[in-house]
Amino acid sequence: MTDTTTPVVWLTQEAHDRLAAELEQLSTTGRTDIATKIEAARSEGDLKENGGYHAAREEQAKQEARIRQLQQILRSARVGEAPPDDGVVEPGMVVEATVAGERMRFLVGSREVADGTDLDVYSDRSPLGAAIVGRSRGETTSYTAPNGKEITVEIHEAKPYQP
Structure with missing residues (x-):
C-alpha cells in the first residue's frame, strides 16, 4: 500500500531489483x-581521540540514512508502469527541450531510475519538472528559477524512458 502523502516514484523492474538488492545488502551484511568495525575501534581504547571509531560511526550514520531512503523509495514505487508514449511530459519520460535558450535532454523522475546513464534527472517537483509535467511536445511554458529569473522552456519531445 502506498502512503498518499508520499509521491509515487516510477521505477523500471531493473531499478527496483537493484535498489532492493542494495537495501538487502546494507540491512544485513552491511550492518x-x-x-x-565499531567494535574493533572501540577496543583500541580512548574513544575521544579514536579516529577509526569516529569514522566507523560516521559510516554507520550514512548507511542508515541510505537504508531509510531506499525503504521510502521502494515503499512508494510503481514498478514497470511506463508512461504512455503520447508526447505528454510526466515522471518516467525523457524530455528534449530548449531551456533558457539551451537544448537539453533529461529524465523527469527519480535519479534511481537513471542510475548508470549520463542523463540529467529533474524531479517532477523541481521548478523545471513542475513547469513541464502535463505539457506536450510543441508547447512553451516558463517557470521562476530560485534566483528569481523567469526561465522559458520549449518542449520538443517527450518519450518514455527505456533503460
Missing part, C-alpha cells in the same frame, strides 16, 4: 560489517 554487520559496520558493527564489527
